[in-house]
Amino acid sequence: MSARRVLLVDDEEMVRLSLRDMLELAGYEVVGDAANGEEAVGLAKAVRPDIILMDINMPRKDGVQAAQEIMASFPLPIVFLTAYSDSRNVSRASAAGAFGYLVKPCRQADLAPAIETALARFREARAQQQDAEHVRWALETIRRLSREITTNPDIDGVVGLALRCVLSAMKVPAVALFLARRDHLFIRAHLGVDDAGASAFCVPLGETLFWRAIVTGQPAAFTGSDEKSHRGTPVALPPPFGWAGSAVAAPLHDTEARGQADFRGCLAVFRPEEVAFPAAQISILQALASELVVAFQMAKTRQALAWRLWQNAGPNA
Numbered sequence: 001m002s003a004r005r006v007l008l009v010d011d012e013e014m015v016r017l018s019l020r021d022m023l024e025l026a027g028y029e030v031v032g033d034a035a036n037g038e039e040a041v042g043l044a045k046a047v048r049p050d051i052i053l054m055d056i057n058m059p060r061k062d063g064v065q066a067a068q069e070i071m072a073s074f075p076l077p078i079v080f081l082t083a084y085s086d087s088r089n090v091s092r093a094s095a096a097g098a099f100g101y102l103v104k105p106c107r108q109a110d111l112a113p114a115i116e117t118a119l120a121r122f123r124e125a126r127a128q129q130q131d132a133e134h135v136r137w138a139l140e141t142i143r144r145l146s147r148e149i150t151t152n153p154d155i156d157g158v159v160g161l162a163l164r165c166v167l168s169a170m171k172v173p174a175v176a177l178f179l180a181r182r183d184h185l186f187i188r189a190h191l192g193v194d195d196a197g198a199s200a201f202c203v204p205l206g207e208t209l210f211w212r213a214i215v216t217g218q219p220a221a222f223t224g225s226d227e228k229s230h231r232g233t234p235v236a237l238p239p240p241f242g243w244a245g246s247a248v249a250a251p252l253h254d255t256e257a258r259g260q261a262d263f264r265g266c267l268a269v270f271r272p273e274e275v276a277f278p279a280a281q282i283s284i285l286q287a288l289a290s291e292l293v294v295a296f297q298m299a300k301t302r303q304a305l306a307w308r309l310w311q312n313a314g315p316n317a
Contacts, residue, residue: 007049008033009040011058022108037061044070055081064092077122138169142291149299153306159189172269179265197240213249213266221248224274245274250289
């Protein structure tokens with residue numbers, strides 16, 4: 001692996017020289033040094049370092065101002081150099097998005113841990129930001145599909161696109177949309193599920209894991225073999241989902257006509273790992289399911305015939 005590229009920013013030349021020696025001894029590559037915040041902004045744009053070590057109190061433009069400008073253009077991790085008594089500037093640095101601190105005078109033993117921790121925090125923050133953006137994209141796409149469904153009678157096509165958004169947002173290999181009819185559950189649409197098994201799937205509602213999601217209107221989750229049925233006995237996912245180590249389902253209810261039970265079902269995702277879905281992911285699935293319900297309500301209102309044909313297709317129609 002190539003050496004981490006570091007930009008040094010401090011108004012004291014002796015501090016910069018000392019830090020350069022310690023960083024190079026630790027295996028880092030110093031790609032530039034600056035004496036003030038203004039120089040730091042220009043150098044950061046020119047050399048694009050992996051990380052910046054930057055003093056806070058500097059002339060012309062201080063470290064916090066420089067960090068804000070750099071982060072607005074091209075985010076990267078910044079470790080601030082500070083003093084024990086500099087609490088006010090530490091608060092400013094935190095607000096600017098600091099990923100770490102080093103107390104001056106810096107010790108050799110503290111450099112690598114501070115740098116690697118800051119890089120790890122930065123990667124995690126970026127991943128979380130990208131995930132959030134991806135989820136927003138999926139939700140907005142399904143909202144657009146809700147509008148499209150008012151003029152497009154191909155409900156299967158629209159639902160298929162929505163399920164692709166669910167797969168992408170949830171980062172799972174399989175998704176299925178279940179509908180309940182006469183106390184039985186069947187798969188109306190799916191991706192990543194065996195076609196023959198999905199077509200043959202038609203089971204009593206109370207004998208499946210997903211009965212809780214549909215009956216209670218709350219998410220239902222499964223992880224490994226520890227799930228219990230409503231009778232208290234162990235239950236596994238029914239075929240064609242026997243391969244799944246974990247699953248979660250969010251209810252699909254027509255809230256405008258719930259008393260009439262116009263449609264009931266759930267949206268479920270599956271993955272092979274026996275790892276519980278975190279609460280944040282379950283909330284994302286709930287939000288995606290809610291957007292699908294809006295799309296179905298639009299279809300029922302604007303494409304009544306196509307909606308009835310789509311809803312009533314499947315086993316024992």
